[in-house]
Amino acid sequence: MNSPILLQPDETFILNVGPQHPATHGVLRVKMEMNGEYIVNAETVIGYIHRMHEKMGELKTYPQFLMNLSRMDYLGALGYSHGHVLLVEKASGIVVPERAEYIRAIMVELNRIASHLFWFGAFVMDLGGFSPLMYALQDREHILDMLEAVTGSRLTYCYFRFGGLYNDVDDDFITAARQFIPRMRKSMKKYHKLVTGNIIFRKRLEGIAPLSKEMCRKYGASSAVARGSGINFDVRKNEPYSVYPEFDFDVPVYHECDSLARYMVRMDEIEQSLRIVEQGLDKLPGGPIMPDKKPKLIKPPVGDYYQAVETARGSFGIRLVSDGGKNPYRLKLRSPTYSNMHLFDEACRGMMIMDALAFMGSLDLVIPEIDR
Amino acid sequence: MVAYFTEIFTGLMSLFIGMGITFKEFFKPTVTVSYPYETLTMSARYRGHIELVENEEGNSQCVVCGLCEKACPSDCITLAGEKPEGGKKKVLTKYMLDFTKCSLCGSCVESCSFGAITFSKEYNLASTKKEDFYFDLLKRLEERNT
Known part of the structure; x- marks a missing residue:
């Protein structure tokens, strides 16, 4: 437990974590003021891989900006593209065929599982266990193979188009996805036995880094960070979009507020995503994947539009201000990990450094997505 | 006191269960490819330059x-x-x-x-x-x- 520390200013020292610490999976720097092994103050420094995605959004035409979205979050790229295409479709009144919407939902959920699997492996590796990463990557590889066969790439998909999809799924994909579901369920049992039950793992997470509901609200946290603190918020349920209202799935919520609760939320989410994929494959309608009538040049009418989606990392919001031209006037990207990460400065005060790193792992940070 | 020993016992058990899983995985066939000696064929829709x-x-x-x-x-x-x-x-x-x-x-x-x-x-x-x-x-x- 975090015991209160006696602040002795002359005995503190500054510890620089990063900018290339392996536990952060990106280029994040944390400046920590330490008193022995306890953190007195921490300051996260971001912006090392800022690529001006928002400015690029203003300079490029709508179709040209499509591929940028998958460069934001390299682990759960499809969720971000989904938000962008939904927004532009809403703005310019393009009707998406039902089949395309179902395939989008299936792909996004598969991508979410892949992202959570990688997080699971990396998180356990942060805590000192190496083999779960290998098992998680093996399962993730099945998803990447499926996605590669359909989209043509393994990480930065660029698969969705305004109005539909880049290309259709084939029978091989459907068979592979159907085979994957029972396989993944079996693996989940293995992970729970191997990791969740492990005494060392539990001791390092239980009761560590409690985040109150108020703090989550203050910083605008979403995803497992908010749901692990008892806030039942999921954009797929609260502001339904696409075909998600057609699916029967639950939102896992834990009230323990600690690092283990955040871990459990993500593990349960994998199961819920599997349920969505299963139902999506059952309900998958036939038909075209692109609408018959689609404007040749995309020019949304003058206005202010917003779309939020639930990505693997939380609620991603995208706001478009259009002046009727072929480029957006302003494109604001609300990144979920940006909000989730800023909790860290306040929450880690008084924590031991190893607990703080475990806590940082439980936030599931993807740095390119914070820096944009 | 009882809780203390139960925790030690369950904790040890959880470690053995974990080791059992890794032991089983040890005998499973290799799934990796030793690149560059072996290569995979790219999927039909692979996007190269x-x-x-x-x-x-x-x-x-x-x-x-x-x-x-x-x-x-x-x-x-x-x-x-x-x-x-x-x-x-x-x-x-x-x-x-x-x-x-x-x-x-x-x-x-x-x-x-x-x-x-x-x-x-x-x-x-x-x-x-x-x-x-x-x-x-x-x-x-x-x-x-x-």
Whole structure:
């Protein structure tokens, strides 16, 4: 437990974590003021891989900006593209065929599982266990193979188009996805036995880094960070979009507020995503994947539009201000990990450094997505 | 006191269960490929860098409309063409791809209504020189034909 520390200013020292610490999976720097092994103050420094995605959004035409979205979050790229295409479709009144919407939902959920699997492996590796990463990557590889066969790439998909999809799924994909579901369920049992039950793992997470509901609200946290603190918020349920209202799935919520609760939320989410994929494959309608009538040049009418989606990392919001031209006037990207990460400065005060790193792992940070 | 010993016992058990799983995995077949000695075949839809498509006579199908140049988000493509004497259609004389800027989005292939460009299956493209990434696609097409 975090015991209160006696602040002795002359005995503190500054510890620089990063900018290339392996536990952060990106280029994040944390400046920590330490008193022995306890953190007195921490300051996260971001912006090392800022690529001006928002400015690029203003300079490029709508179709040209499509591929940028998958460069934001390299682990759960499809969720971000989904938000962008939904927004532009809403703005310019393009009707998406039902089949395309179902395939989008299936792909996004598969991508979410892949992202959570990688997080699971990396998180356990942060805590000192190496083999779960290998098992998680093996399962993730099945998803990447499926996605590669359909989209043509393994990480930065660029698969969705305004109005539909880049290309259709084939029978091989459907068979592979159907085979994957029972396989993944079996693996989940293995992970729970191997990791969740492990005494060392539990001791390092239980009761560590409690985040109150108020703090989550203050910083605008979403995803497992908010749901692990008892806030039942999921954009797929609260502001339904696409075909998600057609699916029967639950939102896992834990009230323990600690690092283990955040871990459990993500593990349960994998199961819920599997349920969505299963139902999506059952309900998958036939038909075209692109609408018959689609404007040749995309020019949304003058206005202010917003779309939020639930990505693997939380609620991603995208706001478009259009002046009727072929480029957006302003494109604001609300990144979920940006909000989730800023909790860290306040929450880690008084924590031991190893607990703080475990806590940082439980936030599931993807740095390119914070820096944009 | 009882709780203390129960925790030690369950804790030890959880470690043995974990070791049992890794022990079982140890005897499972290898799933990795020892690259570069073994390589995988790329999937049919794999998106490598672009390549010109040839027609039956071995020439490019391109009509120099410039749509791919316009569609590209990063200005990677430069092309030029000229009308041969007595001919009606433009003929491609230069097609350069600046692969240092390309992000393999495939907008160019989609924008082409003549089926003149396609994705290649190449992925071994590491180099220490920047010049190696300026591809002259027309030259590559000629090299393929000879």
